[in-house]
Amino acid sequence: MYARCLEELEDRGEAVVSSAQLASDCGVNAAQVRKDLAYFGEFGIRGVGYYIKDLSDDIKGILGLNREWRMAIIGVGNLGTSLLLYKDFLKKNYKIVAAFDVDLSGVVGKVSEKIGKPVEILHPDRLKEVAKQRKIDIAIIATPASEAQNVTDKIVAANIKGILNFTPAQIKVPRGYTVKNVYFTTILDNVAYLLQSKRK
Amino acid sequence: MYARCLEELEDRGEAVVSSAQLASDCGVNAAQVRKDLAYFGEFGIRGVGYYIKDLSDDIKGILGLNREWRMAIIGVGNLGTSLLLYKDFLKKNYKIVAAFDVDLSGVVGKVSEKIGKPVEILHPDRLKEVAKQRKIDIAIIATPASEAQNVTDKIVAANIKGILNFTPAQIKVPRGYTVKNVYFTTILDNVAYLLQSKRK
Structure with a gap:
C-alpha cells in the first residue's frame, strides 16, 4: 500500500x-x-x-519489487485471457513470458485477436523445458478447478517456486513452494461480512 | 477459512x-x-x-453467509465473463442477478454462446431501476480502469452498498458504502515478497 x-x-x-x-x-x-x-x-x-x-x-x-518477476499463465480461458490483457502489469515489474493451454487449436486465434498481436500458446507438457529457458518465477493457475492439482504437479516438476491459484481447489505443494490463493468467494465473504456488520 | x-x-x-x-x-x-x-x-x-x-x-x-447475496456484474469483458461462468458461486449463497455492459451488440451473443444459454445484458444507465427491481446487494466492477469511477457513481446512485472493484483504479464512495479492491498486482506483490524472503 x-x-x-x-x-x-x-x-x-x-x-x-x-x-x-x-x-x-x-x-x-x-x-x-x-x-x-x-x-x-x-x-x-x-x-x-x-x-x-x-x-x-x-x-x-x-x-522484492525492485526486480523483474517472470510469470507464466496456465489456462487461457476467460480469466487467463483477461490476465494476458491486464495492462497494469506493464507499469509494474511483472512480465508474462509464457502462456499454456491444453486446447491449442481453439484458443490461439481467439486470444491473438483480442490481444491484437500473435500470441504463442504452448501445451502444459512443455512447462518444465520452457520454465528453464525463460526463467519463470511465478505460475498463475487459471484452469478449471478439476485441473488445478494436475497443473500444480507440473509446476512443481518445473521447479517454479511461486504459484498464484485462481481456482477454488485447495492445491498441495512440497515445502519451499509459495502458494497464494485468490478465491472469489472468500473475497465476497469479506464484502458480505462488512455489509452485514454495518447493517446491525 | x-x-x-x-x-x-x-x-x-x-x-x-x-x-x-x-x-x-x-x-x-x-x-x-x-x-x-x-x-x-x-x-x-x-x-x-x-x-x-x-x-x-x-x-x-x-x-452473514446464511443469507443470499444478490450481485450485479458491470463490464462483461473477459473478466466479467469469467465471473459469470464461475461455478463456485453456485455452491455458495451468491447469485448473479444482472449483468451490465455499454457494448450491448458486441457482447450478448458471445457471452450467451460461452455460457450455453441466452444471457441478458443491460446498459449501465438502467442500473438504478434494475437494482431496485432485483434487490441487488453487491456490484462487481469489471470494466476498464478508466470507467471505474463513472460506474461507481452509478452504483452509488442506485444505492448498492457493497462494491467489489477488480480494476486498479482507486474509487471514491460516500460513507456507508463498502468497497473491497482486488488488485492483481497487489496480490502478486505478496507472492513476490514471500518468494524474496524465502531466498534470503
Missing part, C-alpha cells in the same frame, strides 16, 4: 511527503504510518517528512 | 471435529483454532471437540 502511494507521489513529481499526507493518501492515520515505517527502520526527518524516492526504493527493496 | 473447512467436513458427513483436526484442515495450529473460536464464544466440549453443524451455522451467522 505504501509502495503504491509513494509511486503515485513520485509520478506527480513530489520529492518529500509528510506522514500526515502519506496517511491521508493511504487511508490510515499518521501515527500508523510512523509506526509502520519505523518497523522498517525509516524514521523520516522531523519537520520535513520522508524523502519519497529513498523511502520508495527502500520499501521496494524489502518487498 | 473455518466456514469453508467446516463445510467440507459437513459434506463428508462428519458430525464432530477436534480442534487438532480442524487446525490440520485449515493449516493453522490447534491453539490458534481454540483462541479464534473462543473469540466468537465457541469453546467446544472437552474430550469431544466441536459439533460441526452447530459451529458452521454460528460462524455463517456471524459472517
